[in-house]
Each structure stands twice: as C-alpha cells, then as structure tokens.
Amino acid sequence: MPIKAVVWDVDDTIFDYATADTVGMRAHLTTEGLLDRYGSVEEALARWRAATREHWARFESGATDWEGQRRDRVRTFVGQPLEDAAADAWFTRYLGHYEAAWSLFPDTVPALDTLAAGYRHAVLSNSSLHNQDRKLRVLGVRDRFETVVCAAELGVAKPEAAAFHAVCRELALEPHEVAYVGDQPDTDARGAVEAGLTGIWLDRAGTGGRPELIRITGLDQLPPLLGRDTRFGAPETFG
Numbered sequence: 001m002p003i004k005a006v007v008w009d010v011d012d013t014i015f016d017y018a019t020a021d022t023v024g025m026r027a028h029l030t031t032e033g034l035l036d037r038y039g040s041v042e043e044a045l046a047r048w049r050a051a052t053r054e055h056w057a058r059f060e061s062g063a064t065d066w067e068g069q070r071r072d073r074v075r076t077f078v079g080q081p082l083e084d085a086a087a088d089a090w091f092t093r094y095l096g097h098y099e100a101a102w103s104l105f106p107d108t109v110p111a112l113d114t115l116a117a118g119y120r121h122a123v124l125s126n127s128s129l130h131n132q133d134r135k136l137r138v139l140g141v142r143d144r145f146e147t148v149v150c151a152a153e154l155g156v157a158k159p160e161a162a163a164f165h166a167v168c169r170e171l172a173l174e175p176h177e178v179a180y181v182g183d184q185p186d187t188d189a190r191g192a193v194e195a196g197l198t199g200i201w202l203d204r205a206g207t208g209g210r211p212e213l214i215r216i217t218g219l220d221q222l223p224p225l226l227g228r229d230t231r232f233g234a235p236e237t238f239g
Contacts, residue, residue, distance in 0.1 A: 003198060003226060005120040005171050007164075008145070009182030010132055013202055014108040014219075015139065021049075024098030031097070032090075034078075051076040056126075060157040066128050104139050105204075111219035112144050119226065121145050124167040124180065126187070128152035146171065158182075159191025168197070181222065189213045200225070 011017035022045060029035050029044050038044040051073045059069040071087035082090070112121070122145050125132045129150045136142035149167040151157035158164065168175050175196030182188025185201045190213065192199030200222070201215045208215075216222060 002177075003119065003179045004177045005122060005173055005179070006115060006222075006226070007122045007124050007167050007171075007178055007180045007197075009180075009184075009188055009202075010123055010125045010127065010135065012183040012204070013181060013188075014104060014112075014141070015135065016103050016105050020098055020101040020103065023101035024094065027097040027100070028094045032093070048073075048077050060126060060151070062155075066152045099138070102135065102139060104141065105219070107219040109141070111222055112141065114223040115226065116144070120171060120173075122167055122171055123148040123150075124158065124163060125149070126151040126157045126163075159187045159194070161191070161195035164192055164195035164197055179226065181219075185210050185213055189215075 008014055025045055025048055026041050029041070035041060035044060038047065054076065055064065055069040055072045058064045058072070059066065064072065067084075067088075070091050071082070071084055074087040074090045075082050078090070115121070123132065123136070125148070127150050129148060129152065131152075132150055133142065133148050136145065136148065142148075147167070147170045149163075149170055151163060154163060154166055156162045156166075164180065165175065168178055171178065176198075179198040179200055180188060180192035181200045181202055182192075183202045183204065185203070189199035189201035189210075193213075199214065201210065201213045202219065203215050203217050206217050214225070216225060
C-alpha cells in the first residue's frame with residue numbers, strides 16, 4: 001500500500017537548531033557576562049550542550065517535566081542551585097537570543113512544495129506543542145502541517161511506538177501508510193520502523209553506516225525516494 005502521509009521531525013530536520021543554538025548561546029553568554037568563566041566560547045557551548053543532553057534524556061524518560069528540564073539545564077550550566085523563578089528568567093533571556101537566530105534549512109520549503117500535492121503532512125516532535133507550534137508559525141510553515149503532535153503533551157516520546165502511533169491516529173492512517181523523516185537514526189528512523197512506519201534517516205552530516213536504515217543526506221532526495229515507493233521494499237542509500 002502506498003505512503004499517504006509524511007510525518008516530520010522539526011529540530012535539525014527542517015529547522016536548523018544547531019546553528020540557532022550556537023549563535024543564540026554565544027550572544028546570551030556575552031550579554032550575561034559569563035564567557036570569562038570558560039576558556040573559550042566553544043568550551044561554554046560544549047558545557048551547555050552536555051547539560052541539554054543530560055536533562056533532555058531525563059525528560060524523555062519521564063524523570064522530569066518540560067519546565068523541570070529547562071530549569072535543571074540552567075542550574076547545571078551555571079553551577080548554582082537557582083530557585084525556579086531565577087532559572088526561568090535566565091532561560092527566558094537565553095530564548096530571546098536563540099529565537100533571533102531561527103531559520104529553516106534551505107532545502108525545507110522546496111521539499112515541502114514538491115511534496116504538497118501528493119502527500120499529507122504532520123509533525124511529531126520530542127518537544128512541547130507550545131514550543132513547536134510557535135516555532136513553525138514564526139518560520140512561516142505551520143500551515144503546511146495538518147497536525148503537530150509533541151511528547152510533552154503525549155506523555156510519551158520517540159522512539160516509543162506509542163508516540164508514532166499517536167500521530168498516525170491523528171491522521172486516521174495506519175502506520176504502514178506513513179513515512180517518518182528525522183535526523184536521528186535510532187530515535188527517529190529505527191523507532192519509526194519498529195512502530196510499523198517507514199523510517200527515513202536524514203543524515204545531513206553524511207555520517208553513513210546503518211545500512212539497515214533508509215538514509216538520505218538532504219531533503220531534495222526525499223521526493224524521488226517517495227515517488228519510487230512500492231513501500232520501500234529494501235533500505236536505500238543516497239549521497
């Protein structure tokens with residue numbers, strides 16, 4: 001049965017999160033006067049990203065909530081047991097710089113344009129609906145997606161099958177009728193496959209490997225891949 005819908009990850013798939021995070025944090029640390037604590041901007045950014053990975057993993061596992069992971073990222077980074085209000089204020093100031101650097105990848109809109117007539121589109125993100133819905137609106141693409149489903153509201157995150165099945169229910173489609181595109185080979189592509197969807201790994205860095213996965217290195221490769229669909233009988237590699 002042919003693919004009827006494409007479900008998308010957001011961060012580092014259609015939205016250039018890594019660049020926005022780097023530019024935003026550099027500006028924030030400069031404004032906060034925190035760069036002197038570190039040997040370089042790169043060292044400060046590495047510490048922030050390590051804190052983000054640590055507490056995001058706790059959020060995905062259910063050990064903390066959305067607000068809690070944000071506060072704990074700040075506390076870990078600054079090395080102080082800040083009160084909730086102080087941690088929230090710090091993170092809000094960071095968000096101002098981060099959001100000023102938001103942008104889509106150059107291949108996002110062309111891919112969505114090419115696929116618009118042939119497929120339905122939705123988002124499944126391990127974030128919050130408030131965050132991702134607003135981001136997509138600011139970036140001018142929210143109207144491209146029928147629905148946006150996020151882990152914070154679901155109470156379950158990718159790669160759990162329940163997360164993928166939730167977005168399929170929103171679309172009133174069976175998993176085998178849906179393709180999922182994301183930048184993480186395990187969380188996104190493998191998780192989708194194990195949930196019964198067609199998982200497609202967007203390997204922008206050209207990391208390679210993982211021959212069991214369908215892999216593309218840019219969104220320009222997605223329309224021809226879907227166009228050749230006979231439910232992707234075997235993994236394909238592009239680039």
